[in-house]
Every structure is written in structure tokens, then in C-alpha cells.
Amino acid sequence: MANLATTTYKVTGTREAVNNLWTTFQDMEVDSKDIRLFKLAEHYGIDYEKKQISVRGHIYWAEYEEDEENDYFLLSFETETAWDACNELFFEINRILNDELSISYRCCESGCDLFYTHDEGDFFPEECCVSSYGEPFEDACEDVFDTIEDAIAEWTSKTGIGQGDRSEKEMVDFINSYEYESEETYFYIHPFTFE
Structure with missing residues (x-):
């Protein structure tokens, strides 16, 4: 499929x-x-x-x-x-x-x-979607987040790793390329493209 x-x-x-x-x-x-x-x-x-x-x-x-x-x-x-x-x-x-x-x-x-x-009617204001799986995250899921900042905060709260002086874009890149102990674990922040 x-x-x-x-x-x-x-x-x-x-x-x-x-x-x-x-x-x-x-x-x-x-x-x-x-x-x-x-x-x-x-x-x-x-x-x-x-x-x-x-x-x-x-x-x-x-x-x-x-x-x-x-x-x-x-x-x-x-x-x-x-x-x-x-x-x-x-x-x-x-x-x-x-x-x-x-x-x-x-x-x-x-x-x-x-x-x-x-969006022709303010139905979808969310900025990004997060795909995640494995410890320390929940079961496999895709969730939308109001802001990229919220998605970053979710990741930092689960991993205990702070943003430090990284910009939002640098932090998204860091999170999306982060290597976990298990190869099956992932957490990707996908910003929406607005047509």
C-alpha cells in the first residue's frame, strides 16, 4: 500500500x-x-x-x-x-x-x-505537525501544534534537553536530526506550507 x-x-x-x-x-x-x-x-x-x-x-x-x-x-x-x-x-x-x-x-x-x-476560513491556524514514536514519547502519532515553539517545548519537556541559544529554526533542525538510543524512536517537527 x-x-x-x-x-x-x-x-x-x-x-x-x-x-x-x-x-x-x-x-x-x-x-x-x-x-x-x-x-x-x-x-x-x-x-x-x-x-x-x-x-x-x-x-x-x-x-x-x-x-x-x-x-x-x-x-x-x-x-x-x-x-x-x-x-x-x-x-x-x-x-x-x-x-x-x-x-x-x-x-x-x-x-x-x-x-x-x-484555509479559506480560519479553520487551520496551526503552524506544524509532529510525528513521533518511541520512548520518551507516546505511541506512534501525528499531532498538530499551534506553534513551532509549542512543538519544541513538547520535545524539551520529554527529553530534558534545553533549547539553549539555538534559534527556532536551529532547534527544529537539531530535533529533526537528533539520534536516540533506539533507532526506532523519532520526533519530527514538520512546519505547514500555507497555500
């Missing part, structure tokens, strides 16, 4: 367009099973092979919020896909829905070193 990218989406727009996508998710039973992206493409009549749109992956969680009084409709969902996010699929669905959606997303894929954010 390919390296897996986890992408969080925040989709807003007109009530009709956001509800169309949410109703489709519900019809495909998002609450009880994964939605395969190729099935979502087929539902909207998208010839993903002809258009060369990647659909290798699935949606594994979704929720919908609305505030009719303020004309605000938000669909949040997460995907797990091969190599990179499948953003082109959602752009094509937006085109089909008359470009009435605003699509924000944050993608994390440590194997390919892909950490980027496209």
Missing part, C-alpha cells in the same frame, strides 16, 4: 450545495462505514480516469453543522488517501455544484513529507 495522507476538510458555502454533499455522505452511510472516493466520484458522474483525478482513498469521518440564522453551513470530514490529498475530486464536485462551495483543507503525509494547508 502507498504512503497514507490524512486530510481534514472544512467545506462551507450555500445551504443547497453543502447539504447536497452532506446528504450524499449520509446516503453512502458515512456514519457506519467508509465512503470510497471512487464511489463518490461515480455518484456525481465524474469520469475520474478520463480527467486523471486520483480517487485512491476514503472518507472515514464526517459531521455537519448549520446556523440558518447566520446563513452558515459547515461540512467537516477527513480522508485517508494514497500519497497525497485527493483535492481535485472535491474541486470537481464543487464545479458540478455551481462553484458554491469554499473548500479548506490540511494535509499530513509524513512518508512523502507533505504538510500543507489551504
